[in-house]
Amino acid sequence: MAFVSITAFADSMEGVTPLLSSPLSGIPAWNTPISSILLRSEVNTAVNNSLSPKSLLNHEISPVGISLVNNFLFYVPPLAWNLIFQQIPMGYFPGSAPLWLVISENIFRYAAMGYSALLPVNTKHDLFLSGLAVYTVGMLSYFASWLVLSYLPDSPAAQSLVLRLAPAYLPLVWLGGMSMMAESPLLMVLSTLFVGFHVTDFATRYAP
Numbered sequence: 001m002a003f004v005s006i007t008a009f010a011d012s013m014e015g016v017t018p019l020l021s022s023p024l025s026g027i028p029a030w031n032t033p034i035s036s037i038l039l040r041s042e043v044n045t046a047v048n049n050s051l052s053p054k055s056l057l058n059h060e061i062s063p064v065g066i067s068l069v070n071n072f073l074f075y076v077p078p079l080a081w082n083l084i085f086q087q088i089p090m091g092y093f094p095g096s097a098p099l100w101l102v103i104s105e106n107i108f109r110y111a112a113m114g115y116s117a118l119l120p121v122n123t124k125h126d127l128f129l130s131g132l133a134v135y136t137v138g139m140l141s142y143f144a145s146w147l148v149l150s151y152l153p154d155s156p157a158a159q160s161l162v163l164r165l166a167p168a169y170l171p172l173v174w175l176g177g178m179s180m181m182a183e184s185p186l187l188m189v190l191s192t193l194f195v196g197f198h199v200t201d202f203a204t205r206y207a208p
Contacts, residue, residue, distance in 0.1 A: 066118070067120035069120060070119055071116040071120075071182045072113060072117035074174075074181070075113055075116065078142065078174070081143060081146070096204070096205060097200075097201045097205050101201055105194065105197035105198055108190055108193040108194035108197060109194045109198070111190050112175070112191045112194050115186065115187055115190060121182075125183045126183070127180040127181065127183055128181045130180055131177045133177070134174070135174045135177025135178055135181065136177070137177075138173025138174030141166075141173065142171060145166035145167050145170055149163065149167070165202050165203060168201070168202035168203075169195060171191075171194075171198070172191065175194075178191070
């Protein structure tokens with residue numbers, strides 16, 4: 001008996017139109033070439049494999065390494081701002097936060113900062129330019145919120161809860177931009193947890 005390969009059989013079936021076609025949505029009609037069905041099956045398998053936990057983990061840790069040009073550099077502007085230009089006295093916002101909240105906030109703060117230092121900057125990432133745009137908008141908004149609170153503390157805007165908490169929640173924008181540039185879901189998770197505790201800290205200490 002002669003052996004017929006699947007590919008040859010699929011090619012021979014192309015163009016063959018049966019008497020009936022499938023009435024059900026999502027099920028290929030009988031007149032669909034079998035080679036196309038096999039190709040779609042291979043594509044679906046590849047997509048499923050790319051979304052597997054192992055594949056996602058490999059994508060996350062593969063760029064990790066030691067480099068002087070790493071994503072921690074994007075922390076320099078806000079760190080310099082807070083060290084040099086922050087002029088709001090602590091007494092302006094009376095209150096205190098519980099110790100567990102402060103510890104949790106700092107754990108995720110330094111975890112996000114430390115992990116970003118292990119992610120070399122890669123301008124060839126598909127999301128790098130989009131992330132840079134998000135980072136820039138977030139950083140400018142963050143600086144603007146501090147300027148209003150510093151130089152116009154008695155203004156209605158500075159007295160509003162939205163602006164008072166802005167220095168706490170706006171970092172999520174520029175941290176999100178950093179995560180996009182690095183294409184790192186883990187960095188986004190760490191940053192989100194940090195900002196969540198940071199906002200709670202601000203709300204506990206500084207909300208009117």
